[in-house]
Amino acid sequence: MALGRDPDGHDGRNGLIAGACRSVYEDEFAHMLIGITEADDPDMSDADWQTFGELALRQLTLRVPMRNEQFGYPVGEARMAAIMDGDIEPLSFDYAKAEAA
Secondary structure: OOOOOOOOOOOHHHHHHHHHHHHHHHHHHHHHHHHHHHOOOOOOOHHHHHHHHHHHHHHHHHHHHHHHHHOOOOOOHHHHHHHHOOOOOOOOOOHHHHHHO
16 A cells, blocks of 8 residues: 555655655654653553543544644545544554664
8 A cells, every 4th residue: 555655656746745744754653652662650550541541542533633634634524534433444553663763
């Protein structure tokens, strides 16, 4: 599956945009890893972890439509509904990349 962040097969402006998307993806991946490692607190109770998970999910539920709006609604209404309803196949997590970082 070709992704918007993959410059292969994109010419001209689309290739430049794909390269920019790749840079954003790489930067966000690094931020995510920092967030995961900073969340590793041995003093957190099960209730704390439950709250943490609920808050993270709430934040992400707001962030997806926010990013779609920020970039001029590149994801159509039907696709956004499918994303928000969990009716899509998510990207596989790159464990090797995470471990290398």
